Amino acid sequence: MIARAFAALLLCLLASRPAASPEPLKSGLDLSSLDRSVRPQDDLYRFANGAWLQRTQIPPDRVSYGTFPELTDRTELYLREIIENLAGRNATERKIRDFYASVMDERRIEEIGLATVQPVLQRIDSIDRTQALATECGRLSSGGGGGPFQASAGVDARDTRRIVIHVSQGGTLLPDRQYYLDTDSVSASVRRAYVAYLTTIYRATGRAEPEADAANVLELEVALARAQTPAAGSRVSLAHAQAFNLRELHERMPGFDWTAWAKPQGLDRAAVIILGQPDFFSAFAKRVEDVPLRTWKAWLAARYITAISPFSVKALHEARFEFFGRVLTGQRAPRARWKQAVSLVSAHMGDAVGRLYAEKHFRPASRDRIERIVGNLLEAYRQAVNEADWMAPPTRGHALAKLDRLETRIGHPSRWRDYSQLDVRPHDLMGNVERVQKFDNAYHARRLARPTETDHWFVTPQTVNATYLPWRNEVILPAAMLQPPLFDPDADDAVNYGALGAVVGHEIGHAFDQQGRRYDGSGAAFDWWTPADHQSFLQRARLLVDQFSGYGTGTNERLNGQVTLAENLGDLAGLAVAVRAYRISLQKKDPPVIDGFTGEQRLFVRWAQLWRTLVRDEYLRQAMLTNHHAPAEHRANGAAVNLDAFHSAFGVQPGDKLFVAPKERVRIW
Numbered sequence: 001m002i003a004r005a006f007a008a009l010l011l012c013l014l015a016s017r018p019a020a021s022p023e024p025l026k027s028g029l030d031l032s033s034l035d036r037s038v039r040p041q042d043d044l045y046r047f048a049n050g051a052w053l054q055r056t057q058i059p060p061d062r063v064s065y066g067t068f069p070e071l072t073d074r075t076e077l078y079l080r081e082i083i084e085n086l087a088g089r090n091a092t093e094r095k096i097r098d099f100y101a102s103v104m105d106e107r108r109i110e111e112i113g114l115a116t117v118q119p120v121l122q123r124i125d126s127i128d129r130t131q132a133l134a135t136e137c138g139r140l141s142s143g144g145g146g147g148p149f150q151a152s153a154g155v156d157a158r159d160t161r162r163i164v165i166h167v168s169q170g171g172t173l174l175p176d177r178q179y180y181l182d183t184d185s186v187s188a189s190v191r192r193a194y195v196a197y198l199t200t201i202y203r204a205t206g207r208a209e210p211e212a213d214a215a216n217v218l219e220l221e222v223a224l225a226r227a228q229t230p231a232a233g234s235r236v237s238l239a240h241a242q243a244f245n246l247r248e249l250h251e252r253m254p255g256f257d258w259t260a261w262a263k264p265q266g267l268d269r270a271a272v273i274i275l276g277q278p279d280f281f282s283a284f285a286k287r288v289e290d291v292p293l294r295t296w297k298a299w300l301a302a303r304y305i306t307a308i309s310p311f312s313v314k315a316l317h318e319a320r321f322e323f324f325g326r327v328l329t330g331q332r333a334p335r336a337r338w339k340q341a342v343s344l345v346s347a348h349m350g351d352a353v354g355r356l357y358a359e360k361h362f363r364p365a366s367r368d369r370i371e372r373i374v375g376n377l378l379e380a381y382r383q384a385v386n387e388a389d390w391m392a393p394p395t396r397g398h399a400l401a402k403l404d405r406l407e408t409r410i411g412h413p414s415r416w417r418d419y420s421q422l423d424v425r426p427h428d429l430m431g432n433v434e435r436v437q438k439f440d441n442a443y444h445a446r447r448l449a450r451p452t453e454t455d456h457w458f459v460t461p462q463t464v465n466a467t468y469l470p471w472r473n474e475v476i477l478p479a480a481m482l483q484p485p486l487f488d489p490d491a492d493d494a495v496n497y498g499a500l501g502a503v504v505g506h507e508i509g510h511a512f513d514q515q516g517r518r519y520d521g522s523g524a525a526f527d528w529w530t531p532a533d534h535q536s537f538l539q540r541a542r543l544l545v546d547q548f549s550g551y552g553t554g555t556n557e558r559l560n561g562q563v564t565l566a567e568n569l570g571d572l573a574g575l576a577v578a579v580r581a582y583r584i585s586l587q588k589k590d591p592p593v594i595d596g597f598t599g600e601q602r603l604f605v606r607w608a609q610l611w612r613t614l615v616r617d618e619y620l621r622q623a624m625l626t627n628h629h630a631p632a633e634h635r636a637n638g639a640a641v642n643l644d645a646f647h648s649a650f651g652v653q654p655g656d657k658l659f660v661a662p663k664e665r666v667r668i669w
């Protein structure tokens, strides 16, 4: 596996050299991944990826593998190389180096042992009344130390010029409430393993009655899980979110000292707090007096230990991996220490590391070509909006106006964050994590004061993900997304439209879907759909729900077409618009046949190759519960079958497995 990863890396480095003489562009397809015994008309995904699926094994430290994990692995190698070779030219570089060194210095971490952990555990154990419990909940939340509900600053959906505090339900450590509530044997054995995990960490930290505490904590969390809103409904249930001030919280949700909880996090200074699921919080508050304090203390201790164990002694670190890695996701081996170090430094000094990454790995020359692709995608959307018969003419006007104002950010920001006030020490990992968290909180608090500041990027350049921010009407394409196979500067454009084009088209699509309809072109809250638009949109969406609900999940269940709807719509929009944009780019010229494929065939094969994925069973189960995306093979085939262009590119006929009759194809754009 490792040898292959390096080979791929080498190929890519070679490929990125400028060509010596003008040669015909390559197709950019991974031909070695095709399975020619499968017809694309029957299964585009297996035709494009069959050989790859056959020969590839999931690396032991991964829970799934495919294009995006591969890109992440490659980016991690780049970052490691950058960080380990830092000369320390300035204070920021020295901080990156010291932060990284503090993760790598495992001997020092063992020497420190539990010396920094025990004082917090003693503080938790000294809780003697429910008010102190609330204070400690707030304290742990403020420092990223495992508090029960995470508060985050976000844009007020009703007034996007305002930043407000959102708090979501929580209090449970398993990935989804179903793990607590399902009665099948797998869920029961996960719960047993969870109790064993709690017992292990309690014992390792010297708790008096580890078994009894572990059992009580599970019972408490089962009750909390019962009060939670199902994750499947959480997107829909955004509508249930409600704003409260502290007085209202005390009045309407008695039992929990909300002020004591808010103070350590500075939430007492916020005018209102938005609770994502008010029913959950009211049920939680009601339980506070009913459950013995001893159980609450054990519950908080488990949360704290689990949060800090990646930065602490081996015994805790390993216990965490055994349960959250091996049992819950099927991961076979922990990630190498250097990978953990890269992730942590990259997460907390993201702009500093990202700047070095972008300098080295983002080719400024690519920017023009990417801008051209994005320009054609916007033009394609313009055409599609004009043709969309489900929108009333005034609605189309709003959509076009919004499209005109859409911003695309490519590669990296031009202004970088300042780390001069951050204190980093080479032999103090836990201290570094605490300090960096405080530093981040202060940074975000300053941003709260200036919500309209626009030079801040919400994503770092080394992030392998594209994002659309509705309240800014902005698509972000970080540098790490702009490498093969998403964007290949040396390939003919067809594959770039099939990959980058479809992905950007997907993101732009979120500007015009059920979420995007609530914001105008400036990002201000404004619903520009009429009830009639909504009805005809729903009619089309329902067809897509039915289509995806007909697919299997790989775990003998049916896919939930409703939960994955927004993302499936995004894929359909993205792919449809990518085809249009590709046609615009051709300016009526016939594209060459390369490697035996026409231009549009290459576009569709690359689209399907983008989704090649292997997933461990344990992780698949978790993903089905918590993920809003359909499994990869259905994303690949499910979007393509709705397009006339797919049928014509491969001559798909009645009788072929992927044939869908023209009047049954779902057409949004």
Ligand SMILES: [Zn+2]
Binding pocket: 506, 507, 510, 566, 567, 570
């Ligand atoms: Zn999406």
